[in-house]
Amino acid sequence: MGYIVISVLALLCLLPFWLIISGSFSAEDDIIRDGFRLVPNHFSIDAYKAVFSNPMQIIQAYEVTVGLTLTGTILGLFFTSMAGYVLSRKDFKYRDKLAFFIYFTTLFSGGLIPWYILIVNYLDWKDSYLALLVPALMSAWNIILMKNFMKSIPDSIVESAKIDGAGEFTIYWKLILPLSTPGLATIGLFLGLSYWNDWFSANVFITTESKYPLQFLLYKILASAAVLKTDIAGNLGADFKAPAETLKMAVAIVVTGPIIFLYPFVQRYFVKGLTIGAVKG
């Protein structure tokens, strides 16, 4: 009996996804006339045609996003875990001060305009991948999470390694990192997702179309389809009118498709990693 209830519930959870899929394959006119249906009245791939109207663009955007996600996750994990490790060592003199300094950033911020001025005017990263990569590498939240995880590793491991003559970096690299896999997996997933989903930095900093990451490119396609319907576009000569309703669904599928496969691989670490993050400070 229990199994039946659970199965029905699980199926119900899948329903919205199915609606998205069927919506993305429906004809635009049907959706306007009758709304979304479980089985499309008229099968149509117009929405996908609109998304892939320029396939090179999508491929480029995939390359950018995958590249950013990989480098961002690997570098971010490296830096975050180093910071977390240092903060977890009780014999580090400025531990509390530094921890407070990092924690403090979660309470106050400079705002969007100073951030923009820094990146554009001082670092000169406008229209550069660095603007997409660097700001998201480390976050206070992740560092605190990492620190708390590493605190659970007994100090005696560090001591024993020292007695055997290991240097600080060797201890970190050979002993602490392998013991922190659940934490690393969790934060890796956070980082990966945040890089994968990040459209805002591209929106603000990137002006060259070939440098757009996937999320932003698709967001832009949607926005353009919406703008083409408004009065502003009354004079725009663009002849191409995208099917706005089904386009949303197709875009959702194109965007979420690949990253969804990441979950099964890291999910087993997830619960453990998260519970550790529950204790702050």
Place this chain on the structure above:
Amino acid sequence: MKKRLFKLLSVCMAVAMLSVLMSACGGSGGSGSPEEGKSTDSSAKEESAAVDDGKPDTSKKVVLNWYLLGDAHADTPKVVAEWNKMLEKDLNATVKLNFTTWNDWQTKYNLLLASGEKVDMLFASSWADFFKFAKQGAFLDLKDLLPKYAPETWKEVPEQDWKDVTIGGKILAVPSTYPEYTPDGLVYREDWREELNAPEITDLDSIEKYLEAVKTVKKVTPIKGKAWNEVNTLFHNYYDFKNIGGDSGVIVAKSYDTPRDVVAYPFTMEFEEWVKRMKTWADKGFWTSNTLSIQQESGDFIKTGTGAVYWRNAPGASGFIADIEKNHREIKKMGYFPFTRFHNYAVPNLGINNGMAIPKNSENPERSLMVLEKLRNDPKYYNLMTYGIEGENYVLNDKGAIVSPPPGKDPKKGYGIASWGWRYSKNEHPSSNRWEGEDKLMEEFKAASRPDIFAPILMDYQPVKSQLAAVNQVYQQFGMPLMMGLVPDVDQALENYRSKLKAAGVDAVLAYVQKEVNAYADEKGLK
């Protein structure tokens, strides 16, 4: 959400730290100012050098950083490359053309102008906050530069248009020269009107008869999407209530002829009459009961044969009808009723409805202005930037109209970017597949044209900010359903709406607007 917040916060702190570091490293005092000082220095030098031989100095090669609204077309890089070849030869300059994309372009404008990024020219417009930025001092005063670096433009832009962009004695933009009328109106299915023998649409009663016929005979909900715009603009235009001071919501001038007569319209007899009428319309099913929450445009439903009426301004209607004529041939005939016919006058847009401005931090304002001069006045430059590459993106037919894309080419070759900023009627070519009725409409508007006296009233609502916010809240919550006839008892809802507005402080807002309007009317010598 939390994670985002954390991320943002941490990034910001990192920025704060870094900027502290930076300014410390910079050593000699303020971080940005030395550089700024240098750039104005050099441009001043350039200018003085130019004055000497009486001709603009173009010996130094420069790259100009331009920004346009919206998205680039797939062929834009090719077009710009072509364009830069010509520019380099003529003016020893090239332009890096950037686009904001349509996503959050308002935010981007704020960032571009607030951060002092070195932009040499950007699209400016009254509807893209030109006046706000101008007041904040974001744009460069062009008064002295114009006669020298853009003499032809200086001569040919009408006096009135320069006045529109003169704020505090400074000329802050180059407006486009393209007289435009964008009055509201209704697009409707003329073929159905003929079929149903409904009277020709000339006033509110005929509109009602038409809607009724569509609803009862055709069994079609006439305004099926969000009907708010249709009803709201119809209301304002029918009673000649003029929106005033931008975002004031319920505050209007009672008529064009009496600009000083400012009222909060929910307290008028006209409004009472109107909402009673709208209640009957809603009850008859002219729109659906969830119309306020629908996000779909009524126009979408016309295309699928399940709607009949759509609100558009005149150029928007023209585009919409042209699209239907081309892609929905089962719809035989569309009609357009501009609301200007209620009172028989039309108001042209301000000169700065579209234009180009140079931000204060531009490194080469002179050269940028020279490029704009070329772009506006030289048809070769104008056509290339506006319509794309001839033969590839467009051809001119025998009447001088644009055929885009050229016959036999991929439809994606049809060119279009937001080129409105430099539009100049002398060089502009109409589109060959435009709706036939458009020219006639423009003639009608021109004949009934009266200057816009309301748009230049720019209000800073700071003193009544909280009241305005409260009023807008009430407007959304109680005013909109009332306007759409979606209340069980009109009298009661009206009374409730009025008392809620009073409580929200509508009187304070009204008094403030009245004061500002009086000051403006005194200054301009209006009655």
